[in-house]
Amino acid sequence: MNPIIDLLKQHRSIRKFTAEPLPAEVINTLIEAGQAAATSSFIQACTVIQIQNPDTRAQLAECSGHQAYVASAPVFLVFCADMHRHQLACDLHQADMLSGFTEQFLTASLDCGLFAQNLVIAAESLGLGAVYIGGLRNQIERVSELLELPELVYPVFGLCLGYPDQNPEVKPRLPVSVVLKQERYSDQDDRAAIQAYDEEVRTYYRQRTGNNKEMSWSEQISGMLVKEARPHMLPFLQKKGFLRR
Ligand SMILES: Cc1cc2nc3c(=O)[nH]c(=O)nc-3n(C[C@H](O)[C@H](O)[C@H](O)COP(=O)(O)O)c2cc1C
Structure with missing residues (x-):
């Protein structure tokens, strides 16, 4: 339709990178592209921490469930939700900030999320590849200690960036009819649409170049959602000053 929409629809996560480094100017440009995203009430509550120290990288890879690309990608960024600087802003005006909402x-x-996705699109437009790392939240307490995150800052996810050293196929998404509703919510036709999509995903997993498997979308989701999802998150976030009211 146009080059931007084409680019968006070509997205696939990249988990293998060449050794080619990214110049600091490129990283700065990507950060500015991220900052250009819309931001709720102008709060600008995203802080990005670039991790270059190999020992810290190795520890973060371990925290993420031994995802090797966290240690080896040319660039690794941690995206933090940050309400700490807003305390500084309030201090400048002797205002007592209410937090924990x-x-x-x-x-x-x-x-x-908006900052990071803007950054990823900008990166992909330069021929770079990326993969988000939610796995950091497996050991979020240890990650926060490693990065010395203060109260009201938490690591939402990491991001590996670099030039792709693989060319994976695009993963098919749910049919538009399942994700776009008109006027009101209805799941009337979703079961049949998901079953048809299941076959598409099964074919994708069977035929893709690497890591082939026999799996449909609903099978994958049903396997995942019968397990607890990082139950340590709520007490951790509350300890950091979030989600108290
Ligand atoms: C917030 C977030 C966290 C993710 N965490 C991981 C991760 O820890 N490891 C990984 O290999 N992929 C991770 N992914 C990538 C997803 O698995 C991937 O986007 C999804 O399977 C769709 O595939 P695609 O990006 O190739 O289209 C994450 C994606 C998002 C948005």
Whole structure:
């Protein structure tokens, strides 16, 4: 339709990178592209921490469930939802900041998602590849200690960046009819649409170049959602000053 939409639809996560480094100017440009995203009430609540120290990288790879590319990617960034600097802003005006609201957690986390996705699109437009690393939250307490995150800052996810050394196929998404509803919610036709999509995903997994498997989408999801999802997150976030009211 146009080059930007084409680029978006060509997205696939990249987990193998060449050794080619990224110049600091490119990283700065990508950060500025991230910052250009919309931000709830202008809060600008995303802080990015670039990790270059090999020992820290190795520890973060371990925290993420031994994802080797966390240690080896040319660039590794940690996206943090950050309401700490807003305390500084309030201090400048002798205002007592009220924190801990679920709304603030939501807006700060959303800011990180929008910032990061802008950055990823900018990176992909330069021929770079990326993969998000939610695995960091497996050991979020240890990650926060390693990065010396203060109160009201938490690591939402990491991001590996670099020039692709693989060319994986694009992963098919749910049919538009399942994700776009008109006027009101209805799941009337979703079961049949998901079953048809299951076959598409099964074919994708069977035929893709690497890591082939016999798996449909609903099978994958049903295997995942019968397990607890990082139950340590709520007490951790509350300890950091989020989600208290
Ligand atoms: C917030 C977030 C966290 C993710 N965490 C990981 C991760 O820890 N490791 C990984 O290999 N992929 C991770 N992914 C990548 C997803 O698995 C991937 O985007 C999804 O399977 C769709 O594939 P695609 O990006 O190739 O289209 C993450 C994606 C997102 C958005």
